[in-house]
Amino acid sequence: MEIGFNIYYTFREGESAWLYAQILRLYRQMLGVTAFSVDPYQIGFENEEGIESGAFWFYRKMGFRPVRDEVMKLVTKEERKTAASKQYRTPPETLRELAVGHMLLEFPSSPRSDWDRFHVRNIGIAVQRRMASRFRGDAARMRSAAAAKVARALGVSVAEWTEQEQRAFENLSLVLSLIPDLSRWTKDEKLAVARIARAKASAEEARYLRLMQQHHRLRREIIKVGS
Structure with a gap:
């Protein structure tokens, strides 16, 4: 889970670390999050405020x-x-070097290094490349084709799903269509993907997140696409 946290100057000398820890703890307990990611900007990449505050060391x-x-x-x-020296402070130029990449906080239940090369934007880039190479930039045509392809691969019909569920299925299909062996997944794995799509359309996303976490094969494939 990528998380951003901004502390106003007034509170930076207070219990900010404790508050931040409690927020992470809440996400961990309520949603089962096993790894947190911090974007480079948060720790000072192209962000002088982050450098001045020494944000890297906070995390x-x-x-x-x-x-x-x-x-x-x-x-x-x-x-x-x-x-070696309590008086030592990391100079700004070094803090800028430290801020060039993401930072991760992993829990024991999350295999170490799985998310090291993962970036959400890589998934978006992969979808854009597919749209450009196969659909000449036509987003509507790609959405329709991806949904049809994934529905066939999963062996499901979304005709009787609600409008919100169909839209969620289309959105997820843009990523699922990038998985080359989706049609060869087991029946249970395919049904689980369909449940995930329908859960995404519900009023609360907690169930959707839990179902995503439980689908280990889908997790591996999403990490692969985004790495």
Whole structure:
């Protein structure tokens, strides 16, 4: 789960870390989130306010780790300097180097490194490329074709679904159509995908999120598309 958190100046010397931890704890308990991701902007990438506030170390002290190896090596060096001298402060130029990539907080139930190269935008880019190469940029035609293809692969008919459920199915189909072996999934795996699409259209998304988390094969494929 990608999470953004902005603390107003007035509260930055208060219990901000405790409050942030409680918010993460709430998401963990209510939605079963197993990994949190912080965008580089939040920690200072092209964001001088983040550099001035030392945002990187706020997240690092909460247990987040950089996903890029070269950044992790730099973090190790900086942590050694901090341990050796209480007066040491990471200079702004180094903080900018630390802010070039995402940071992750993973729980024991989430396999380490699964999300290291994942970016949501990569899924959008993959969909855009498919639309450009096969549908000449026609979004409506692609949506219709993707929904029909996925419905055949899953062996489901959405004709009697509600309008909201059909729209949710179309939206999800844009991603599902990128999975090459979807038609060869087991019957239970296919039915689970259909349940996920219908749950997405419900008033609350908690059930949708839980169903997504339980579908391990779909999780692997989405990570693959976004990495």
